[in-house]
Amino acid sequence: xxxxxxxxxxxxxxxxxxxxxxxxxxxxxxxxxxxxxxxxxxxxxxxxxxxxxxxxxxxxxxxxxxxxxxxxxxxxxxxxxxxxxxxxxxxxxxxxxxxxxxxxxxxxxxxx
Amino acid sequence: xxxxxxxxxxxxxxxxxxxxxxxxxxxxxxxxxxxxxxxxxxxxxxxxxxxxxxxxxxxxxxxxxxxxxxxxxxxxxxxxxxxxxxxxxxxxxxxxxxxxxxxxxxxxxxxx
Numbered sequence: 001x002x003x004x005x006x007x008x009x010x011x012x013x014x015x016x017x018x019x020x021x022x023x024x025x026x027x028x029x030x031x032x033x034x035x036x037x038x039x040x041x042x043x044x045x046x047x048x049x050x051x052x053x054x055x056x057x058x059x060x061x062x063x064x065x066x067x068x069x070x071x072x073x074x075x076x077x078x079x080x081x082x083x084x085x086x087x088x089x090x091x092x093x094x095x096x097x098x099x100x101x102x103x104x105x106x107x108x109x110x111x112x
Numbered sequence: 113x114x115x116x117x118x119x120x121x122x123x124x125x126x127x128x129x130x131x132x133x134x135x136x137x138x139x140x141x142x143x144x145x146x147x148x149x150x151x152x153x154x155x156x157x158x159x160x161x162x163x164x165x166x167x168x169x170x171x172x173x174x175x176x177x178x179x180x181x182x183x184x185x186x187x188x189x190x191x192x193x194x195x196x197x198x199x200x201x202x203x204x205x206x207x208x209x210x211x212x213x214x215x216x217x218x219x220x221x222x223x224x
Contacts, residue, residue, distance in 0.1 A: 031210050032210070033210035033211070033212070035212075035214075042201075042214055042215075042216045042217055043156070043201060043203075043212075043214040043217075044214075045211050045212060045213065045214075048209070048210035048211055050210070055209065055210065055211075056209060056210060056211035058211070090155065090156070092210070092212075094210060097209070097210065098144070098207070098209060099144060099146075099161065099163075100146075100158065100161070101146070101158065101210060101212065102158065103148075103155040103156045103157070103158075104155060105154070105155045106155060
């Protein structure tokens with residue numbers, strides 16, 4: 001069974017641009033969470049969606065937004081990119097929406 | 113706010129020795145505690161998790177213990193092998209759910 005798939009794997013963007021990242025969860029999983037991973041801040045929670053509804057939100061500015069579609073696929077958008085947004089963005093999915101989150105391989109975003 | 117402290121940040125052991133990583137959480141409502149292993153350039157992988165109604169859980173060479181009174185939980189790896197070398201993250205969440213608060217990570221090095 002396929003794992004969590006994130007696209008694209010790598011992305012280079014210029015300051016001020018916007019970017020959309022995609023996450024396809026494991027088949028049947030309805031919960032998708034997003035995290036930002038940087039060497040300095042570690043793994044930080046962005047937001048979580050369950051059955052197309054945002055259930056939890058982290059402490060990130062409004063430039064970071066997300067959504068989930070009826071097939072459980074999720075997208076994350078970052079507008080007006082800043083150099084500090086350079087990071088590995090990971091999504092994770094769960095069957096139960098409570099436990100056992102499986103991570104994807106991430107999208108490495110570089111802002112220049 | 114919610115916070116998870118993880119110690120030590122680096123740990124070096126000889127092959128065959130045991131390794132212990134400790135985490136402390138701040139929110140007493142936390143009730144789910146997973147541990148993830150992340151090898152260089154790879155996604156975090158769930159290796160073991162524990163819920164607050166259980167004090168200890170084992171899976172082969174890996175065990176996790178939870179002390180709800182003291183609000184801390186620990187990962188124990190016995191008979192370490194070089195392939196155990198990786199960064200280990202603890203996390204905590206409230207009511208299960210996709211909002212995981214991660215510790216800063218422990219870089220474990222197992223020397224042959």
